[in-house]
Amino acid sequence: MKPNQNYLTSAQRTLDLEIKALQGLTEHLDSAFEKACERVLACKGRVVVTGMGKSGHIGNKLAATLASTGTPAFFVHPGEASHGDMGMITEQDVVIALSNSGEVAEVVTLIPLIKRLGAGLIAMTGNPDSTLGRSADAHIYCGVEQEACPLNLAPTSSTTAALVMGDALAIALLEARGFTADDFAFSHPGGSLGRKLLLKIGDIMHGGLDIPRVEPDTLLRDALLEMTRKGLGMTTIISADGDLLGVFTDGDLRRTLDQGIDILTTPIRAVMHSGAYTMHPGQLAAQALYEMEERKITSLVIVDAGETAGVIHLHDILRAGVA
Structure with missing residues (x-):
């Protein structure tokens, strides 16, 4: 018509x-x-x-x-x-x-x-x-x-x-x-802008016993078990003194298997990715999302006062409605 x-x-x-x-x-x-x-x-x-x-x-x-x-x-x-x-x-x-x-x-x-x-x-x-x-x-x-x-x-x-x-x-x-935009966000905490400008990494990260962690001499097989238990697609590698030495992710695992490395005899330190990019729990979750997208990664280690305070995964940010 x-x-x-x-x-x-x-x-x-x-x-x-x-x-x-x-x-x-x-x-x-x-x-x-x-x-x-x-x-x-x-x-x-x-x-x-x-x-x-x-x-x-x-x-x-x-x-x-x-x-x-x-x-x-x-x-x-x-x-x-x-x-x-x-x-x-x-x-x-x-x-x-x-x-x-x-x-x-x-x-x-x-x-x-x-x-x-x-x-x-x-x-x-x-x-x-x-x-x-x-x-x-x-x-x-x-x-x-x-x-x-x-x-x-x-x-x-x-x-x-x-x-x-x-x-x-x-x-x-x-x-x-x-x-400011921060003031506006405070008046609109339920909106997407409010979440982007107010939600901190520390509000949604996995901390304490939920952090996947292994020591550098841990066999790759056992590191994979830790990754499976914590369900974040990665694990941190922490020294005996508590220092963050590196991370190992699902992507690293795929590359390791392609190289034919034996997971039963290889320690995690031999295949871990050192020099992991970290953020602070007081930073915005929106900034964490930006860093993940820029670096093409799905998780970040969160460090506070030199200590590993938590891990945040891309899915945590998306579930929080920050995207």
């Missing part, structure tokens, strides 16, 4: 109108935006975002974006605020109120309460001369000439404009705070 061309025409018209609305926002970026940023940066409490209807949905997203980028924030429904939730706002907080008209009753009702409390007030509206716009310490203009709705009624372009301006505010604050 061919798509109805009217559907595509309508969609293109919507996109064009909303793109035009966003382009118009840049003309209204001024000192009021800077003042809003400074007010939030100076806030000793939390940022409380509020809005009714579609503006409330945008406000919820803004609060979440702020909280995940270094600005502690949460959303309060204006209707609930009038029935007890005003107790969630303190004099040290800054309230960001969203309303395209700036006159929505549920939000306007809160203005004298916010002022009496002594909290800061930032307005995001399409009408700076509205009750909300005039009452705010800083007003961020989010107005649009026309909604994408052909009736010019349903909030479409206006909510997109508020959404993007909220993102602009969040990113301006992020950069002003010097918010």
Whole structure:
């Protein structure tokens, strides 16, 4: 079935109108935006975002974006605020109120309460001369000439404009705070980025009795038994003094067998790979993965204060979701 061309025409018209609305926002970026940023940066409490209807949905997203980028924030429904939730706002907080008209009753009702409390007030509206716009310490203009709705009624372009301006505010604050990838990861520990930037080798390595280890005079046959017991596809070779002398891997075994070496009479020191590359348990698991890929190996010996502290295998990193 061919798509109805009217559907595509309508969609293109919507996109064009909303793109035009966003382009118009840049003309209204001024000192009021800077003042809003400074007010939030100076806030000793939390940022409380509020809005009714579609503006409330945008406000919820803004609060979440702020909280995940270094600005502690949460959303309060204006209707609930009038029935007890005003107790969630303190004099040290800054309230960001969203309303395209700036006159929505549920939000306007809160203005004298916010002022009496002594909290800061930032307005995001399409009408700076509205009750909300005039009452705010800083007003961020989010107005649009026309909604994408052909009736010019349903909030479409206006909510997109508020959404993007909220993102602009969040990113301006992020950069002003010097918010780093590590900070972002701390706010997103369950995400792949969080695991890459937070998970250390020491969190997932095999240590203690789980480390495959043999002495240099151990027969290759017995070394293979140790590798099988520990299941990491390798073994470390440790001297009597506890020094790491080398490693022997599944790959080394294949090469050894190709050479016709007798596993029943050959000591591991004769076939081990000396000078093993090592890492520290405090390094990132993501860095271990990078080193394995670069060196085309599947395991690493982990050394701490000169002692063999553990072994990490490629599969450990993949199971941890770092890749």
